[in-house]
Amino acid sequence: MPSLEEELFPSTPGKFKIDRAHNMNRQFNRCFASTSTMFLWALFLIALTASYLSFQSFVDSGSRYFTASWGGIQWEKQIRNSAQIHRSKGMSVLVTGAAGFVGSHVSLALKKRGDGVVGIDNFNNYYDPSLKKARKSLLNNQGIFIVEGDINDARLIAKLFDIVAFTHVMHLAAQAGVRYAMENPHSYVHSNIAGLVTLLEACKLANPQPSVVWASSSSVYGLNEKVPFSESDRTDQPASLYAATKKAGEEITHTYNHIYGLSVTGLRFFTVYGPFGRPDMAYFSFTRNILQGKPITIYRGKNRVDLARDFTYIDDIVKGCVGSLDTSGKSTGSGGKKRGPAPYRIFNLGNTSPVTVPTLVNILERHLKVKAKRNIVDMPGNGDVPFTHANISLAQRELGYKPTTDLETGLKKFVKWYLTYYGYNRGKAVH
Template structure:
């Protein structure tokens, strides 16, 4: 089987591509190597993938119509797409909103058009986000909940992609599954995410900022559990006229201050903490109802933060020392 993975040099993308390669699939990895964060990290992820004979890398932007449609014509044997490429980061959407619409809306549309041009498209799996739930106070978040009040532009672009996918399933019978990721962390994570920011500050002797004294809660989900869930869903194609939206999380809501406590232990250092009010872009709590994905493919996250954070810390310390 040939799978096209966009965002292959990204955090989740690298883990998904590795998992596909490990089971013998051919993977075509697409990434534009955006400078949003250190490209050296992205190239290091790619180096891991390029050690596999079944991996081919294409440097291209998913919002580039000519590049993506041309790729679809060159790779007629691709039967599945895992579309993970996106402009991430909730707060950065306040700084550069255009990048989010270009990557997350136009990029999604272009990839759907590329999927339509493949000879046989068995399944199009794409990354959405738990951020679409906005300020929802009903817990846990369920796929049937209303999601029409996003609290960030990032969330709005992810919800827009879901709606575009709904229309493409209706119009063209394209089999699709959208996955709403919940606070993914682990080795090879991004420098703009809390685990990296906290670890860097703690080791450098700088204070970390906790909103509302760290009482905010997140459904922290280990990246290897996420990759297993993505592959499980990929192997269960949705009906062409009935696209799916599924939560993929750990089904545990943990206070951020507890996350920091475990990270302090893993690093052997104590954090200096600055308390500040929660910004408008952040919600109080996220918590995933995962009954639907569990029923579909047996998804069962196994990694608690007490296991996952030390694994992240071990990798981070190695990366900090130069790999």
């Protein structure tokens, strides 16, 4: 006589189905032949129902977790609190990339003066996410809530605009890095183009429409040789996919300004550096390697000419961002319809005094009190440009932008932060 298990789970596939009617009949006669068998059957059915119910609740909680990691009354309350304005004529700003380098600094500056700030960040692992989490804690301590989500999530962005009538969007979420674009080109399209369009679609439909200030890049000047770089110079010769996506962003935002009346300000940042900076950037990775006694690779341009950058300190960039928000002017559209012309602006935010990469290393050596092991190589064809140099007269005139921190002073502050953050001051480095 076959066991119960054998009857329920026949070893030959298909057999169970074919013999079903016959088996059921046999089972019925056999199983209900005695009360003890009936009792066993009842027990078995109760156990089966109980395990089915608990499995269902497991599946339910799982799907809630995977399909909606945002939402709920408490979540909405945190967003409303974070967006509260605490000064007269203040603004409520949605900051994308709020756990990023520039995003975290700008968020803190806005909150400090009484503006409402809600952040959004996808906490991706392009670089150490623990640094992003540390920035998030800093912001949380100041009452800024960061939504964990992607700007490509149209439902999420629409929901945020449902909850808060943002007056401004400070769009800083992006796939950054010039050379990484050769390794992972699609991440640039995903964040800098698709993500930008998703965000602009939400802005266009919002009522009232917010004013948008966003991060373009000095890299859009590409192979431009006219110095210093002015906003009116040509930007149609990008040297990297990163630059091309930022240039595309300038064109895309222009169409949203033109068709839907969105107020748009694009900021061309020039190699921003400072505390809580990006570990993928040269000044940061050089510092790490110098302290660990590892060699650093310094690229050199054509004819042995040193590469140079208009390195710009984070506090100066923050002033430029806040100045842009303050002067942005209103969007004119509503419900996706343009009601009149709106401002469309582009500004360079640089330092106006380029410094060569070997000089940057000299300054780091001095502040770190450690000699670098320099490995000088010819610049590979990886998207780099030989130099950058900003003409900032437009930003000076329109935003009151005036950088005040030179590279020497800025790197001193960076090194101080770095040694503290990574535990060198406690005699124990943590990375």
